[in-house]
Amino acid sequence: MHGFVNQRCEAILRIAVGHADAPKQIVEAVIDTGFTGFLSLPPSTITSLGLPWYFRDIGTLGDGSEVVFDMHKATVIWDGKPQIIDVAASEADPLIGMSLLYGFKLHVDVTTGGTVTIAAIN
Template sequence: MMQGFVNQNCEAIIQVAVGHASKRKQMVKALIDTGFTGFLSLPQSIIASLGLPWHFRDVGTLGDGSEVIFEMYKASVIWDGQDRVIDVAASEADPLIGMSLLYGFKVEIEAVEGGIVAIKALK
């Protein structure tokens, strides 16, 4: 099980260890975004500091219906105690955890400031 918290803006936050497969991982605080279908988004500055390898370009649709092109990178994350290789979208927004990373997990949120966010594998 993984745990996080609800911040003062009523956003569900968890920390995830992210890095290049052959390098040390860095802890990143990320918002859970159920409208984001990808795995993880990170600002370019974090992607560069981690030395993540570029993978491909992808077209994404934003909440307002507009389409943008995302630069996609490969990263290794520790998720539920397991090392996973995932795609990371470069975005200048706050880091986001998307539904592809949450797939197969139950998310419980105590929707009050300081509330607990719990993510458990569905088995």
């Protein structure tokens, strides 16, 4: 899987996400190694995709504060295969977390326009 580094020095990956067998939407998400979940999306995107609500979870932000997240189920295409994951509703930009990256290696050429490569660990 390949992405890019944007002008804000963020590693970006385009990911196809949707509900079960429904059509997928391509979302540009920031890779966040400090986020232990799978994926976060804005509530408006979750609504437009029709992602079902699953449960509420408490998360700790980078500043140490705790917040409650509504969690939803989604299907993403990851490494060419559909995978069912948890999605946290958040007003922030979409984020890819470490749970989605688990079992993969991440390489980032940290320069504007640099390449982001994610490959399975053999």
